[in-house]
Amino acid sequence: xxxxxxxxDVVDADFIALDGVEKIFDVRRKTGFLRRERHxxxxxxxxxxxxxxxxxxxxxxxxxxxxxxxxxxxxxxLTPSGGRLRVAGVDPARERTRLARRIGVVFGQRTTLWWDLxxxxxxxxxxxxxxxxxxxxxxxxxxxxQLLDLGELLDVPVRQLSLGQRMRGDIAAALLHxxxxxxxxxxxxxxxxxSKAKVRAFLRDLNAESGTTVLLTTHDLTxxxxxxxxxxxxxxxxxxxxxxxxxxxxxGESERTLVVDLERELPPLEVESARxxxxxxxxxxxxxxxxxxxxxxxxxxxxRYPLVDLSVREPDIEAVIAKMYADRGTS
Amino acid sequence: xxxxGPARPSGLREGTSDGPVDRVRDGLRAYRMITxxxxxxxxxxxxxxxxxxxxxxxxxxxxxxAILLMFSQVDVLGGYRLxxxxxxxxxxxxxxxxxxLAIGSMDRLGRRVRDGTLDTLLVRPAPVLAQVAADQFALxxxxxxxxxxxVLGYAVTAVDVDWTPLKVLLVPVxxxxxxxxxxxxxxxxxxxxxxxxxxxEVQNAFTYGGNTLLQYPPSVFGKDxxxxxxxxxxxxxxxxxxxxxxLGRPYPLGLPSWAAFTPPLVAVACCAxxxxxxxxxxxxxxxxxx
Numbered sequence: 265x266x267x268x269x270x271x272x273d274v275v276d277a278d279f280i281a282l283d284g285v286e287k288i289f290d291v292r293r294k295t296g297f298l299r300r301e302r303h304x305x306x307x308x309x310x311x312x313x314x315x316x317x318x319x320x321x322x323x324x325x326x327x328x329x330x331x332x333x334x335x336x337x338x339x340x341x342l343t344p345s346g347g348r349l350r351v352a353g354v355d356p357a358r359e360r361t362r363l364a365r366r367i368g369v370v371f372g373q374r375t376t377l378w379w380d381l382x383x384x385x386x387x388x389x390x391x392x393x394x395x396x397x398x399x400x401x402x403x404x405x406x407x408x409x410q411l412l413d414l415g416e417l418l419d420v421p422v423r424q425l426s427l428g429q430r431m432r433g434d435i436a437a438a439l440l441h442x443x444x445x446x447x448x449x450x451x452x453x454x455x456x457x458x459s460k461a462k463v464r465a466f467l468r469d470l471n472a473e474s475g476t477t478v479l480l481t482t483h484d485l486t487x488x489x490x491x492x493x494x495x496x497x498x499x500x501x502x503x504x505x506x507x508x509x510x511x512x513x514x515x516g517e518s519e520r521t522l523v524v525d526l527e528r529e530l531p532p533l534e535v536e537s538a539r540x541x542x543x544x545x546x547x548x549x550x551x552x553x554x555x556x557x558x559x560x561x562x563x564x565x566x567x568r569y570p571l572v573d574l575s576v577r578e579p580d581i582e583a584v585i586a587k588m589y590a591d592r593g594t595s
Numbered sequence: 596x597x598x599x600g601p602a603r604p605s606g607l608r609e610g611t612s613d614g615p616v617d618r619v620r621d622g623l624r625a626y627r628m629i630t631x632x633x634x635x636x637x638x639x640x641x642x643x644x645x646x647x648x649x650x651x652x653x654x655x656x657x658x659x660x661a662i663l664l665m666f667s668q669v670d671v672l673g674g675y676r677l678x679x680x681x682x683x684x685x686x687x688x689x690x691x692x693x694x695x696l697a698i699g700s701m702d703r704l705g706r707r708v709r710d711g712t713l714d715t716l717l718v719r720p721a722p723v724l725a726q727v728a729a730d731q732f733a734l735x736x737x738x739x740x741x742x743x744x745x746v747l748g749y750a751v752t753a754v755d756v757d758w759t760p761l762k763v764l765l766v767p768v769x770x771x772x773x774x775x776x777x778x779x780x781x782x783x784x785x786x787x788x789x790x791x792x793x794x795x796e797v798q799n800a801f802t803y804g805g806n807t808l809l810q811y812p813p814s815v816f817g818k819d820x821x822x823x824x825x826x827x828x829x830x831x832x833x834x835x836x837x838x839x840x841x842l843g844r845p846y847p848l849g850l851p852s853w854a855a856f857t858p859p860l861v862a863v864a865c866c867a868x869x870x871x872x873x874x875x876x877x878x879x880x881x882x883x884x885x
Contacts, residue, residue, distance in 0.1 A: 289883060341717045343881050357881070361621075364720035376715040380731075381636050392628050393721055 278350070279477055280315035280338065280445065285347035287333050287501075307333040309501035310347065317444070320471045320478040322488035322509070325498035331481040334498070335447050338479070339369050352444060365394055368438030368476075372450030375434050377422045383433050384418040387440060394441035401440060408436035411466050428459030435463065439470070446470070448480035452487055464490050485578050497584075510555070512584065519551040521577040522558060527570035535564050546572075554579050618722055625721035629729035637734050644734065651738030659684060659746055662810070673815035678753035679842050680812060685747025686766075686834035687809035690773025691802070692740035694781060697774070698728040699736055701781045702795040702802075705788035708880065717881075724873055727785065754842065762841045768859060769841075773833035775862030777802065780828065782869035789876035805830045813839075813847050821847055832861040 287308040292300045308330045315321050325331050336342040337349055340360030349356065354363050369376065377386040391401045409415050412432040417425060425433060431451060438446060448467075452460045468491060471478050482488060488495050488509055495512055497505040505512055522538065525547050532540035538552040538561050552561055558576050565571060637644050662684060666677045675683075704727055707713040716726045747766075756762065784798030791797075805828065813821045813835050825831040825848060839846050840855030 336714065339718050341714050341881065343878075345882075360717065361720050361722065364718055367718070369715075369718045371711075371715065374710070374712050374715060376718070378632070381632065385632055385636060389628060389632050393625060393719060 276317040278314050279317040279319075279352060280313075280479065281348075281350045282314075282334075283312050283348040284310045285312070285334075285337065285349050286310055286345045287330070287337060287342060288345040306501050308337070308344075311498070311501070311503050312347075313496060313503060313506060315477060315479065317477055318471070318475040319494065320467075320492050321480070322492035322495040323479055323481045323498065324483075324485075324488065324495060325481075325504075329499045330501040331498060332449055333501075335369075335449050335479070335481060339367060339447060340364070365441060366444050368441070368443035368446040370431075370434050370438045370446070370448045370451055372431065372448070372453040375422060375430055377430070377433055377437055379423050380421055382419045382421055383414065383425070386422065386433075386437060387418075390437055390440050396441050400442065404440050404442065405436070408439060411469070412436055413462065428455045428462075431455060431459065431463065432466075435466065439476075442474075443476065445477040445479070448478065448482075450481055450483065452482060452484055460484075460487075467491055485584070520554045520558070520579055522550045522552060522561060522565075523575045523577065524548050524550065524565060524569075524571060525573040527572055530569065533565060533569060535561060535568075537561060622722040622725035626725040626729045629726065630732040633729070633732035634734055647735040648738050651735045652742055655688070655739045655742040659688075659742065673812045675812040675814070675844075678750050678755070679844075680810075681746050682750035682754050682842060683812060683834050683838050684810040685743050685745075685750050686769055686773065686838055687806055688743030689740060689747055689770050690743075690833050691777050691806040691809075692736065692743050693770070693774035694777035695802070696733075696736040696740060698778055698781050699733070700729075700731045701727055701785040702788075702798050703727075703730070704785040705792040705795050708789060709792045713880070723877060724782070756841060756843065765837050765841055765855070769834060769837040772837075772858035772862040776830060776833050776858070776865050777805070779862070779865035779869035780805065780830065782866075783872045786869070786872040786876035789880045801828060801830075805833075809834050812844075818847065825850075829861050829865065832858040 285308060286306065289305045289307055290302055291305050292302050311330075311334065323331055323334065333342065337344050338351055338356060340356030340363055343357040351363060352366060356363050377383065378389070387405060390396070396404075409418070412435060414432060414436060417429055417433065422430060422433065435451065451467075452463055455463065464487065467478060470476050480487065480491070493508060495505070495507070495509045496503060497512065521541070524533070527546065529546050532543055533548060533550065535550070537556060538550040540548055541551045542549040550561075552558070562574065662680060665672065666680075670676065672680055704713070707716075707727070713723075716723050719726065751766070780801050781798070784794070784801060787798065788794050805824070808816070808820075808824060809830060813831070821831065824835070836846060836850070837855045837858055840852065846854070
């Protein structure tokens with residue numbers, strides 16, 4: 265499988281290449297005692313995009329938009345119903361096991377580790393199953409253990425790990441064989457703030473230092489903000505947006521929400537660059553542009569009002585996408 | 596993690612898996628690695644393993660006690676005396692025990708499809724069948740094999756048979772082919788669970804149920820059942836056909852006597868069919884999801 269240089273260059277630019285990829289599911293629904301109604305669901309409905317080698321891309325969309333289906337097609341789990349799909353020049357559906365050595369996959373909702381066995385047993389098995397050279401394995405494991413803080417967890421059965429610990433264990437497992445591309449399906453779902461930060465920092469370093477191509481789906485826009493220059497939005501199986509995150513904010517004009525608890529009930533606060541969207545007793549909700557920093561706004565409120573507590577809510581993807589639709593409808 | 600640039604040779608050359616021979620080799624390799632891991636982890640708690648293995652042996656031993664109990668009341672069962680029934684029982688228990696030990700965890704496939712953990716096996720560079728078969732490998736199931744061997748050992752010494760070399764040879768052939776036939780049933784059952792995810796009970800009816808059926812002589816069952824077990828789900832080839840030849844008994848369906856020597860062929864055919872069924876099941880999963 266020697267590539268000529270030009271072929272390798274082409275593969276690098278089109279490392280992940282989708283052309284009109286479709287996935288249609290036949291869904292049977294019981295409508296009576298023995299009657300079943302069949303109808304088709306287009307989970308992925310003609311998606312085209314390219315991801316060059318070494319890029320880190322966010323793939324977002326509401327539940328059921330087709331994100332996971334896309335990842336399953338990229339990893340070869342599912343066979344596309346139509347279109348053309350290549351990863352590193354290889355058709356994943358046809359050469360699933362061969363491609364498996366070159367990719368890493370992390371499913372946020374379920375572990376790829378052996379549930380009843382200590383973490384280190386899973387890693388040892390990966391070592392042999394992926395035929396990782398001994399030195400590489402030792403180096404990679406050391407590095408993951410150090411950066412992901414796994415030292416004390418190696419001898420703990422996976423089922424006893426907390427969600428955050430397990431996720432870090434899963435990420436390490438996906439990287440022991442030096443994959444050229446890493447797919448992360450909701451890698452920060454359910455994690456606390458500290459775990460999220462650890463995972464994000466690790467992924468950022470991985471991409472910067474090893475040049476690993478990363479495609480991640482998420483519900484958390486902060487993941488994208490901190491990790492990805494490029495974001496793709498999918499909804500109803502179609503690609504709605506493909507570009508920088510900043511552009512997405514412009515498209516959606518999304519807003520963050522500042523929730524403030526005041527000492528007492530007050531009329532809606534009056535501050536620049538934010539508007540009160542809801543008042544409930546001493547608690548008020550203020551919307552401000554997602555691109556703006558919250559710091560000056562906070563300073564302004566704290567200076568003029570008796571502030572007790574506060575929190576900032578990120579715009580959720582559903583809201584961003586809803587805005588996208590609304591804008592598209594008016595323009 | 597090294598640079599993942601194009602200059603680094605990818606893992607493509609080593610261990611490519613293209614032909615069916617390569618796939619079988621890869622599968623066996625993965626199976627060996629995964630079972631070795633489970634055995635290691637089982638033996639890490641030696642005392643606990645010894646206890647569960649003994650418990651397993653006792654439980655299966657009670658199973659044969661039921662037959663002994665029956666013979667304390669009657670001298671013959673369907674025209675067969677105790678050593679003869681023990682011979683059939685031991686052969687079936689051994690063959691089933693080996694299959695159950697090797698790939699008995701396959702009836703969990705439906706659950707894996709339901710909860711989506713099957714996907715995690717599909718992204719590993721090893722055949723899924725091997726991974727599913729080796730999952731949760733339970734060495735304690737050795738208890739059933741040991742019990743079967745003990746009963747068979749007793750039967751071989753007690754039974755009134757004129758042992759020709761052919762009959763002696765037929766005994767190990769029967770056990771190995773029988774295990775192969777049962778494994779095929781396990782795999783077909785698992786393949787069916789790709790389509791019907793809660794069919795593990797249906798599978799159990801054929802595996803555990805089939806085993807129970809074979810522990811008695813065919814003469815105690817109706818002709819239709821025997822016919823089904825011979826031609827439909829050919830578990831009769833596990834021990835009835837070769838076993839009755841060894842015992843010098845006629846097979847109820849009046850099959851020619853050479854049929855007693857076909858179990859290896861039947862086993863190979865069953866395994867080939869099971870392999871096809873598995874491939875069809877996996878393909879349907881990959882085109883429909885769960």
